[in-house]
Amino acid sequence: MSKKPRRGSTASSDTSAPRIPGRALRSARAPGGENSAEDADAVAIARQKTVALRTARGRTTAQQRWLARQLNDPYVTAARKQGWRSRAAFKLIEIDDRFHMIKPGMKVIDLGAAPGGWTQVAVKRGAGRVVGVDLLPVDAVAGAEIIEGDFTDPEMPDRLKTMLGGPAELVLSDMAPNTTGHAPTDHLRIMGLAEGALDFAMQVLAEGGTFVAKVFQGGSERQILESMKLAFATVRHVKPPASRKESSELYVVATGFRPERLTARAASPQEDRD
Numbered sequence: 522m523s524k525k526p527r528r529g530s531t532a533s534s535d536t537s538a539p540r541i542p543g544r545a546l547r548s549a550r551a552p553g554g555e556n557s558a559e560d561a562d563a564v565a566i567a568r569q570k571t572v573a574l575r576t577a578r579g580r581t582t583a584q585q586r587w588l589a590r591q592l593n594d595p596y597v598t599a600a601r602k603q604g605w606r607s608r609a610a611f612k613l614i615e616i617d618d619r620f621h622m623i624k625p626g627m628k629v630i631d632l633g634a635a636p637g638g639w640t641q642v643a644v645k646r647g648a649g650r651v652v653g654v655d656l657l658p659v660d661a662v663a664g665a666e667i668i669e670g671d672f673t674d675p676e677m678p679d680r681l682k683t684m685l686g687g688p689a690e691l692v693l694s695d696m697a698p699n700t701t702g703h704a705p706t707d708h709l710r711i712m713g714l715a716e717g718a719l720d721f722a723m724q725v726l727a728e729g730g731t732f733v734a735k736v737f738q739g740g741s742e743r744q745i746l747e748s749m750k751l752a753f754a755t756v757r758h759v760k761p762p763a764s765r766k767e768s769s770e771l772y773v774v775a776t777g778f779r780p781e782r783l784t785a786r787a788a789s790p791q792e793d794r795d
């Protein structure tokens with residue numbers, strides 16, 4: 522028999538609830554969704570109680586833990602209800618609600634697009650041309666183009682600029698490598714991807730463009746931060762509420778790409794540090 526929700530358990534008072542901002546929920550609505558129904562959904566999601574696994578048979582401990590987390594993750598439920606391909610979609614929604622990077626008609630590249638949540642958000646928020654790239658296949662996303670491939674492929678920058686009809690105005694990277702379980706190795710791989718994404722962004726971005734990338738706390742991000750501060754007018758870090766607290770993941774939002782600073786540094790490497 523199902524129990525009633527705890528009395529007094531509301532979206533704002535229940536600390537287990539996701540801090541999904543109201544605007545994010547509104548703007549995250551699936552096309553055709555009724556506002557009141559969506560709001561009711563959001564409240565219901567925020568009030569949901571913990572779901573226990575019915576059976577652990579045939580599952581490893583790690584699989585059981587993952588499944589239990591998925592079952593009890595309000596963002597997973599909200600993503601399914603609202604038609605987003607991934608719970609990660611909420612991270613971009615929350616970052617964009619704060620920094621307003623996605624502008625109508627703009628050209629966007631989404632690195633590490635699978636299964637397509639961020640690509641969906643970019644399209645939904647009015648980007649003009651969106652190209653997603655991933656090593657894995659991605660089901661078609663209406664309003665976007667998808668390339669199955671490695672972003673480090675030397676032909677990728679030119680190929681993407683041709684598809685967009687010019688330089689990108691926003692480069693997104695939510696890329697993550699396959700983890701090995703060996704923390705130092707994983708950290709190096711992750712930061713290698715972030716550095717690669719930054720290098721890529723500097724090849725495809727228009728002047729004034731924006732770069733948003735997943736990075737991880739833990740030592741070797743200093744150098745990448747220095748490069749970003751040189752190449753962009755502002756660099757800020759954000760941990761969106763949808764990013765799990767126990768994860769050391771955070772995102773960097775770099776705006777105002779200034780390619781002339783890179784050219785100047787190449788000509789005179791010592792002079793123009795911030």
Ligand SMILES: C[S@@+](CC[C@H](N)C(=O)[O-])C[C@H]1O[C@@H](n2cnc3c(N)ncnc32)[C@H](O)[C@@H]1O
Nearest residue numbers: 607609633635636637638639656672695696697
């Ligand atoms: C966390 S997922 C991205 C989720 C996505 N933002 C979403 O909302 O659906 C990270 C993705 O990065 C991709 N990736 C990792 N290395 C890559 C590479 N070298 N080139 C392209 N994609 C890569 C992985 O295949 C994986 O699908």
